[in-house]
Amino acid sequence: MRLHVVHHGIRRRRALRRRALWAGGEVLVTVGILMLLLVAHQLWWTNRQARQGAEHKVEALERQWEGGLGDPGGSGDDPGDGSDPDPAPGDGGDSGTSVPSASPEPPGERSAAADRPSTPRRSQAYAILTVPRLGLRVPVAEGIGKADVLDKGYVGHYPGTQQPGQAGNFALAGHRNTHGEPFRYINRLRPKDTVEVETRTATYTYTVDRTLPQTSARDAGVIQPIPRSTVHPGRGYTDPGSYLTLTTCTPEYTSRYRLVVWAELAEVRPR
Template identity: 35%
Template sequence: MRLVVRTFSELCLTFGTLIVLFVVYVLYWTGVQAGSASAGQIDTLQREWTNTPVTAAPAPRALPYAPGRGIAVMYVPRLGEDWKWPVLEGTGAHVLKKGLGHYTATARLGGTGNFAVAGHRRTYGDPFKDFPRLRAGDAVILTDGTTWFTYRIARAPYRTVPTDVGVVDPVPRPLRKNAAVFDGPGRYLTLTTCDPEWGSSHRLVVWAHLDATLPVADGRPQALESRPQAWGS
């Protein structure tokens, strides 16, 4: 009996240790990995942009983005002064470990249609942890090294199910018709993440429209320099 109790105790301790290590990995180490990977992606993009002459913004190119490659850097002032993440092509698990992911079948940045982007709510740096704080009128700003694109959010986050794929249509068409915010073609942005915070049974979605563009040579957009009212609340 003593041997059985001792063996059971050792198994419990081993199992408990494994659980603690897993929690540390999920809560801490994936964030360290994502921070390093995203910073590396931004550095790579900035080096590429530095070696490319800055000119007036061209029309969006028709060529598809290369899978897994960096496209742009995104800033959302509502989510923090230092919040910035790279946007890469694709939404596979290996891509979302490095930053945000562009849905491959959706429009190019700044182009007509819907430039749709996914990101983790939790783990891998928690890029969209504060997604529910987003509000109508908030700016989402992206740059591809040549142009600043400022989008404005049209409504507070919309909660839906993973099968509601119409949210990333060229003109977003959610299952709940009364949730639609656009009624015709335009230059749109969609952001998606999981809900609840530590689950994936649902999705949170925000839609935005292109509000302004600015050549990088002309400086930074005003929306990037000003904090939203009640920032951080």
């Protein structure tokens, strides 16, 4: 009868392999759990935090306006630690492209701009955007910085574009995914849907007119005073007016392109 002899060296190597496999498995499981926690943080926790913060800011603005308190141009959120770059359409970032101001109004014509507040300071929440079709009601803050505006669940106003009710283009950006994702479903807006912008002095109602499903992140033409795509020249406007532009990233969970929705001013109701 032959006996199978196993040398101690072989046993040690097998034990080492088993321990290595076990340790490798533990590392993979740990990494997987950390990845799941990161995804949960990005897709759930940031949305929860940002939405709660945005809701509280909307309530604070409403209380402030009802009480006739505050200077819209001189109070609000923390000013931050720097200035906004010249904007390009999107949910943050810079392009080095400046946005010209709209032409002055003809003499003798009174518009809603006559009652507009002074220019808000950087990161100040000063208006409320309401989109009935989407059940959306969020603050509008000055600037498109991520940390001090967009990541709070707010919608950001492109510096250099016009203010609500003014002749020209009141252009806004918002996250499509994470951090409250206020613009996640703006692709569902259709012509004749309404969008309201409330300020301390008035409510401006815009009517959705057209959509640009996808354009370059550097297509600054869509937020010009007369919005018209420089990438798709046939998309946009040719005549002056009072426009509202909503921009966000597309496709979802990427920032490669921009989705654009345009609306025109239809009604102004003083508060």
